[in-house]
Amino acid sequence: xxxxxxxxxxxxxxxxxxxxxxxxxxxxxxPALGFTLAYLSLIVLIPLAALFLKAAQMDWASIWGxxxxxxxxxxxxxxxxxxxxxxxxxxxxGLVIAWLLVRYxxxxxxxxxxxxxxxxxxxxxxAGVSLSALMAKNGWVGSFFAPLGIDIAYxxxxxxxxxxxxxLPFVVxxxxxxxxxxxxxxxxxxxxxxxxxxxxxxxxxxxxxxxxMLTGFALAFAxxxxxxxxxxxxxxxxxxxxxxxxxLIVIKLEEFxxxxxxxxxxxxxxxxxxxxxxxxxLQRRLxxxxxxx
Amino acid sequence: xxxxxxxxxxxxxxxxALDNVSLTVADxxxxxxxxxxxxxxxxxxxxxxGLDQPDSGEVLIHGQDLSKQAVRDRRVGFVFQHYSLFKNMxxxxxxxxxxxxxxxxxxxSDAEIKRRVDELLGLVQLDPFAARYPAQLSGGQRQRxxxxxxxxxxPKVLLLDEPFGALDARVRKELRRWVRKLHKEINVTSVFVxxxxxxxxxxxxxxxxxxxxxxxxVATPSEAYDRPATQFVSEFLGFANRLTCHVENGIARFGxxxxxxxxxxxxxxxxxYVRPHEIGLNRAxxxxxxxxxxxxxxxxxxxxxxxxxxxxQRLEVLVDRERxxxxxxxxxxxxxxxxxxxxxxxxx
Amino acid sequence: xxxxxxxxxxxxxxxxxxxxxxxxGFLVLFVVLPLATVAVEAFAKGFELYLHALNDxxxxxxxxxxxxxxxxxxxxxxxxxxxxxxxxxxxxFRGKTILLSLIDLPFSVSPVIAGMVFLLVFGLQGWFGGWLxxxxxxxxxxxxxxxxxxxxxxxxxxxxxxxxxxxxxxTEEEEAARxxxxxxxxxxxxxxxxxxxxxxxxxxxxxxxxxMGEFGxxxxxxxxxxxxxxxxxxxxxxLYNEYNMVAAFATASLLAGLALITLAAKSFLEWRYxxxxxxxxx
Numbered sequence: 001x002x003x004x005x006x007x008x009x010x011x012x013x014x015x016x017x018x019x020x021x022x023x024x025x026x027x028x029x030x031p032a033l034g035f036t037l038a039y040l041s042l043i044v045l046i047p048l049a050a051l052f053l054k055a056a057q058m059d060w061a062s063i064w065g066x067x068x069x070x071x072x073x074x075x076x077x078x079x080x081x082x083x084x085x086x087x088x089x090x091x092x093x094g095l096v097i098a099w100l101l102v103r104y105x106x107x108x109x110x111x112x113x114x115x116x117x118x119x120x121x122x123x124x125x126x127a128g129v130s131l132s133a134l135m136a137k138n139g140w141v142g143s144f145f146a147p148l149g150i151d152i153a154y155x156x157x158x159x160x161x162x163x164x165x166x167x168l169p170f171v172v173x174x175x176x177x178x179x180x181x182x183x184x185x186x187x188x189x190x191x192x193x194x195x196x197x198x199x200x201x202x203x204x205x206x207x208x209x210x211x212x213m214l215t216g217f218a219l220a221f222a223x224x225x226x227x228x229x230x231x232x233x234x235x236x237x238x239x240x241x242x243x244x245x246x247x248l249i250v251i252k253l254e255e256f257x258x259x260x261x262x263x264x265x266x267x268x269x270x271x272x273x274x275x276x277x278x279x280x281x282l283q284r285r286l287x288x289x290x291x292x293x
Numbered sequence: 294x295x296x297x298x299x300x301x302x303x304x305x306x307x308x309x310a311l312d313n314v315s316l317t318v319a320d321x322x323x324x325x326x327x328x329x330x331x332x333x334x335x336x337x338x339x340x341x342x343g344l345d346q347p348d349s350g351e352v353l354i355h356g357q358d359l360s361k362q363a364v365r366d367r368r369v370g371f372v373f374q375h376y377s378l379f380k381n382m383x384x385x386x387x388x389x390x391x392x393x394x395x396x397x398x399x400x401x402s403d404a405e406i407k408r409r410v411d412e413l414l415g416l417v418q419l420d421p422f423a424a425r426y427p428a429q430l431s432g433g434q435r436q437r438x439x440x441x442x443x444x445x446x447x448p449k450v451l452l453l454d455e456p457f458g459a460l461d462a463r464v465r466k467e468l469r470r471w472v473r474k475l476h477k478e479i480n481v482t483s484v485f486v487x488x489x490x491x492x493x494x495x496x497x498x499x500x501x502x503x504x505x506x507x508x509x510x511v512a513t514p515s516e517a518y519d520r521p522a523t524q525f526v527s528e529f530l531g532f533a534n535r536l537t538c539h540v541e542n543g544i545a546r547f548g549x550x551x552x553x554x555x556x557x558x559x560x561x562x563x564x565x566y567v568r569p570h571e572i573g574l575n576r577a578x579x580x581x582x583x584x585x586x587x588x589x590x591x592x593x594x595x596x597x598x599x600x601x602x603x604x605x606q607r608l609e610v611l612v613d614r615e616r617x618x619x620x621x622x623x624x625x626x627x628x629x630x631x632x633x634x635x636x637x638x639x640x641x
Numbered sequence: 642x643x644x645x646x647x648x649x650x651x652x653x654x655x656x657x658x659x660x661x662x663x664x665x666g667f668l669v670l671f672v673v674l675p676l677a678t679v680a681v682e683a684f685a686k687g688f689e690l691y692l693h694a695l696n697d698x699x700x701x702x703x704x705x706x707x708x709x710x711x712x713x714x715x716x717x718x719x720x721x722x723x724x725x726x727x728x729x730x731x732x733x734f735r736g737k738t739i740l741l742s743l744i745d746l747p748f749s750v751s752p753v754i755a756g757m758v759f760l761l762v763f764g765l766q767g768w769f770g771g772w773l774x775x776x777x778x779x780x781x782x783x784x785x786x787x788x789x790x791x792x793x794x795x796x797x798x799x800x801x802x803x804x805x806x807x808x809x810x811x812t813e814e815e816e817a818a819r820x821x822x823x824x825x826x827x828x829x830x831x832x833x834x835x836x837x838x839x840x841x842x843x844x845x846x847x848x849x850x851x852x853m854g855e856f857g858x859x860x861x862x863x864x865x866x867x868x869x870x871x872x873x874x875x876x877x878x879x880l881y882n883e884y885n886m887v888a889a890f891a892t893a894s895l896l897a898g899l900a901l902i903t904l905a906a907k908s909f910l911e912w913r914y915x916x917x918x919x920x921x922x923x
Contacts, residue, residue: 123854226751
């Protein structure tokens with residue numbers, strides 16, 4: 001009788017006070033969650049905490065001293081600006097490619113679809129060396145721009161090119177499923193009401209895709225801010241001109257200025273998190289009528 | 294304005310959705326396309342709207358061939374099954390959409406647009422909801438917004454695809470009456486698709502009954518029920534007992550009894566459809582022509598459904614319960630039956 | 642019904658042309674041409690020099706180093722991914738959402754920062770720097786550092802494929818097995834694993850590609866010691882900076898080949914097991 005009661009109590013936890021976890025017959029929750037948390041802490045959380053602690057050891061004056069440096073400021077401006085431009089270009093062409101893959105049928109569509117993921121699979125160093133060879137004055141693409149006096153490689157446009165490459169799949173992959181599921185009847189309804197394709201796209205289709213595009217933009221932007229491998233080969237890395245934030249961190253580390261590196265790293269992380277939160281809020285406002293429909 | 298569909302064929306791959314379909318809808322008429330799923334009714338509606346291209350044949354609205362005209366130039370009001378309201382626009386903007394997208398020269402002024410939209414929202418009784426978004430409306434309200442939006446372009450014809458399909462039974466009934474009233478008021482030639490025969494019988498001036506890509510019969514509701522043109526219509530519309538018989542010299546014989554038919558020159562097997570209320574029931578008295586046994590009696594309000602075993606066949610009969618009490622019949626009793634009317638078709 | 646048969650959805654001819662040219666052109670410029678460049682530059686001086694460039698002892702040791710790092714990092718992240726998916730996919734508990742977002746954290750941290758945090762912990766000036774030196778244990782500028790940095794950047798890959806899938810699949814099958822008396826490992830081997838194997842393979846594939854190709858994070862912790870702590874991507878960097886183009890691109894071509902094989906395998910999995918992967922496809 002007592003044994004029965006004990007089981008019953010275990011099977012129906014007190015409803016008034018929610019338990020840490022819902023009861024389940026499956027074993028292994030403790031070890032699995034324990035291992036997950038330990039692994040995550042050792043690899044990610046504790047080392048990241050070390051970074052923030054390192055930066056926190058400094059007083060405000062010395063933190064300001066590191067960040068107010070014109071070279072550091074220039075690197076931040078370049079990194080965020082180039083990342084935003086690259087993500088914006090990816091936003092437009094990502095939509096075009098997603099449209100192409102979802103709406104049209106053509107020979108080789110599967111190959112095109114697979115190629116979109118190449119930037120995820122190709123090591124960034126390889127992308128860096130090949131893009132700089134491609135965009136250099138004597139490269140296949142660079143040689144078209146050189147006579148016009150436009151340098152791509154070893155100049156800011158080169159950085160944008162590399163960041164476009166690494167961010168390319170994000171918008172395509174976020175917009176594609178939304179476009180796939182987009183009710184064709186909505187566009188047909190617009191057509192029966194007299195709208196042409198362009199008006200339908202601007203007023204009906206684009207607003208529905210906008211939240212996904214913004215998600216893709218945010219992902220591409222976040223990736224671009226941290227990008228190192230593909231950029232340093234093509235950037236030229238001239239202090240104050242074509243030096244990006246991750247490179248600046250590496251330079252500080254090579255000079256054994258770990259504190260300076262930590263300050264720059266924390267600042268960069270905080271700014272990008274803040275921007276991502278802002279994008280998230282904007283996205284919610286854009287999607288508010290869609291979510292509930 | 295009239296709608297004329299002439300010899301329209303449409304196939305999707307190997308599947309023949311419409312097979313040489315012709316149909317005329319009179320000016321101001323409310324026509325139902327009724328049929329089971331896969332009968333081609335939605336395809337026909339979409340072809341009239343220009344949302345699908347027929348493989349051959351033509352569609353004329355008010356005598357004008359529209360085959361070559363783009364959807365957006367046709368001025369056809371279309372209400373989609375799931376309403377397809379623009380989620381990012383308020384109710385007002387949804388209704389105003391068709392006016393706002395007109396070319397600049399034909400576009401009404403903002404004040405005129407507001408007046409017209411308000412008028413339409415009044416017509417569909419949604420004035421207080423103008424500022425709401427579709428996600429904030431009930432199914433019935435969305436349906437009415439979709440209707441107002443389609444009416445805003447002053448369509449030549451109004452087409453509705455399963456207009457009540459996504460609503461629950463009570464709202465459906467309410468909305469049906471309201472649509473009937475609205476149609477009387479605005480009197481625009483309308484076609485709606487439905488698989489619900491009750492809906493078609495209640496709403497439509499005439500019904501086109503479709504099956505397997507063909508139109509089986511076009512008739513008023515009572516005509517279609519009383520004089521079904523084909524076996525399919527007899528079986529699809531309401532319930533009918535199906536009896537096999539043999540026709541000779543214009544007489545159909547059902548084993549024990551016979552009925553006159555219109556087939557003067559046909560001899561062979563045939564199928565007869567008999568409505569449950571077209572079978573008479575009496576106490577067996579020894580001189581009956583046809584005799585059956587009562588299997589079960591189910592009371593349905595003022596009438597009762599009596600299931601009979603008649604030889605190998607089963608028959609369903611509807612009788613007044615009062616009459617049943619008068620006769621004093623109970624389950625297991627033998628009884629005499631008479632068939633007052635049957636629709637006989639050749640073949641089996 | 643196919644979208645293309647609907648006249649109201651047909652884009653005007655000029656738009657179709659512009660989208661086709663714009664989309665394909667963009668991909669050619671940013672994806673196909675860089676790939677072609679790798680191949681052309683690698684074979685610029687002929688096939689023999691290509692082979693010769695690869696037959697360099699430093700390059701061979703870089704290949705070994707890359708394989709070693711991946712051989713340690715990928716299985717560890719695989720175990721992590723399965724454990725995390727078991728905990729997050731099969732159980733409901735408080736704080737789940739926050740923990741889930743922490744798993745994705747490495748994706749939003751710059752690889753350079755990912756490498757640098759290990760310098761701060763294990764480097765000479767780091768928390769354990771002094772203790773490690775006293776005991777003659779090398780972590781940064783050595784294999785363990787490379788492995789740690791690689792694990793950091795590739796940590797989410799397997800977990801993020803498995804968690805949504807296992808959440809979607811629910812617990813009914815496992816519970817049924819439990820009722821029939823199966824033990825934990827038995828349940829996992831006979832019920833769960835067969836249900837997730839293709840998604841697991843997919844995650845491993847992506848994890849491996851990134852592990853072998855990672856540059857920024859390992860660059861910070863490697864110390865660039867030739868023949869000792871160089872991985873293939875770092876070797877590309879060194880050769881490129883020495884203006885040894887053929888060797889740099891020959892080495893790069895190995896990595897590009899790996900990327901193409903990964904893409905082909907990934908596309909095959911997506912095509913063959915679309916239903917199982919649909920949930921996780923980004």
